Amino acid sequence: MAMKMRDIAELAGVSIATVSRVLNQPEKVKAETRRKVEKILEQTHYVANAVARGLVLNSMRTIGVLTVDVRDLYFAEVVYTLERLFTELGYNVLLSNTGGELGEKKRYLRLILEKQVDAIILVGSVFKEPTGNQHIVEAGQHLPVVLINSHLAGENIYSVLCDDAHGVREAVNYLVRQGRREIYYFTDSKSASGLAKKKGFITGMIENGLNPKHILEVARGLEGGADGVNRLIAGNRPFEAIICGEDLTAIGAMKALTKYGYPIPGAVAVIGYNNSVLAETSTPALTSVDNMPSTMARQAVGMLADLFQGKKVPRKIVLTPSLVVRESSG
Amino acid sequence: MAMKMRDIAELAGVSIATVSRVLNQPEKVKAETRRKVEKILEQTHYVANAVARGLVLNSMRTIGVLTVDVRDLYFAEVVYTLERLFTELGYNVLLSNTGGELGEKKRYLRLILEKQVDAIILVGSVFKEPTGNQHIVEAGQHLPVVLINSHLAGENIYSVLCDDAHGVREAVNYLVRQGRREIYYFTDSKSASGLAKKKGFITGMIENGLNPKHILEVARGLEGGADGVNRLIAGNRPFEAIICGEDLTAIGAMKALTKYGYPIPGAVAVIGYNNSVLAETSTPALTSVDNMPSTMARQAVGMLADLFQGKKVPRKIVLTPSLVVRESSG
DNA sequence: ATAATTAATGTAAGCGCTTACATATTTACC
């Protein structure tokens, strides 16, 4: 049923090579012949076999994208942009959600490598322990690897980063300018970028002569934020502002604060991270650090496009995040 | 650099067929030989070439997933679940965001068909005009197509649906039980499921002897919700409840209502659709219809798994959504 | 008109793998 090039060639009364040329280098075929072949192509609804083609050309024009979880708004934005831009370049995206576990991650990576992708993009799935990333370095020996929001040394490994430390530090500075001094940071610092943010907080606090120990490790999600607030209150500590490593945590914190009757931002300012749609929809609307997921994706695609053309490409691109001020602070 | 089977065979002193057997049907190889080959496989970091394999076996073990926009929380949940389940079955997912335009959609579909995927899943990207879907029907002539949240007649085309009409109707009934009569529906009915929801609203209102004309066409997003509220107020119409076709619209409506001083749910109840994380994070938390994205994905995967095994599969599976009550109503 | 170019098409090898079939080796049994 499915037509192959051989069939087209026979129907058109030409050789298989001519059909291939009509498809790939039409200018090399006499106009008359070309039209004849194109007609048959149309009539038979011919669909090229990219697998056979890929085998010959040693490229499937496919990019492997590994992300922790597309349901995360931040990752979704990155994946979306990657896919759009690659499609424009004629590449498809092979998507995998790696989740957190190393074993799975290795298995997925392998599955994707076997599919002969032209490059791999890892969206925030690098472990903070360097030993956990051996498989990524190995992948770099086969093809270009671009890390979004993490960094790793290795041949063929490139990174697009957001200066998360700077983002949180700016948030601290902003709050200090408002005269707030009892600033706390809620974090789940399991990831590499989680660590960077925490460091940014510490730096910012020290620079302003404030207590850099104002850090609470909390779980992810709404519960984590609520938990942090509960602990602050239970610990009887005075607090005027809370910065969270994620918008969702910040919203959980706001909900708890509201429940206990703390006016926001009157008594407590709250700042989130990622500037996701949640920051717009929450009440009060959440001030948040924008770490530019779509810009990062754009950079990553640009890097690979250059690389595919044999151009030199910087090992590392760092973007600077910015604070988007909304109702929850001010 | 990259090892191929031929190299492995030579290093291990066996034929290429034996290497292939070690990889695919190890029980057919003598233990001693197998170990010898496996050792070389290990040492050389051999990575199989799934493209060559795919060419022979006529299957790339890949599923094409076309979605309108992964950034939409609902679609993200579907895509996430699809990917997880297919990975478990040893399939990879080729992702494409089709956006709204027909031309692009056709192009993407073709690109994916060429890549010889084993099946295609369309997540909410069917047009409500039947003529716009010819390319999907054609795809069905090549491989199984599963539609999530839309329906289309055609060979090899299967659907997993949520009874959206029922979902909205139940929302109406719920509000009526609370004694609310001036119920409005905010919709952007461009999609097939958008239409279904609107019909559900009309049915529900008629069944309860209420005015089924209480429908406002609004844009998507927060603005649409605000716009709807503005129009209700400007039109001087009494209203006690608003149902929206999307959570985001509902939140926009709530924000506007709050701004104008309408207590929620005291004066006005608000109900959203999709039961996304937004419904949990908003203030007040939003009552919303859960249309079970992950269950739908699970059904779709199940269908295809059965199909691949040659089992008979129903043309259409319909799931019943349920109302999740939160603070914004009650 | 004929030779020399240039353009158009065809022939066939090979991309890296799987597997039917042929051949070689081992095991079982008398």
Place this chain on the structure above:
DNA sequence: GGTAAATATGTAAGCGCTTACATTAATTAT
């Protein structure tokens, strides 16, 4: 020990395509 059956391995074809090279047709120059 010899034969038959069972096991293990090898040989080679072919999956659908691209492209270098060979061949043939169409131009151009002389």
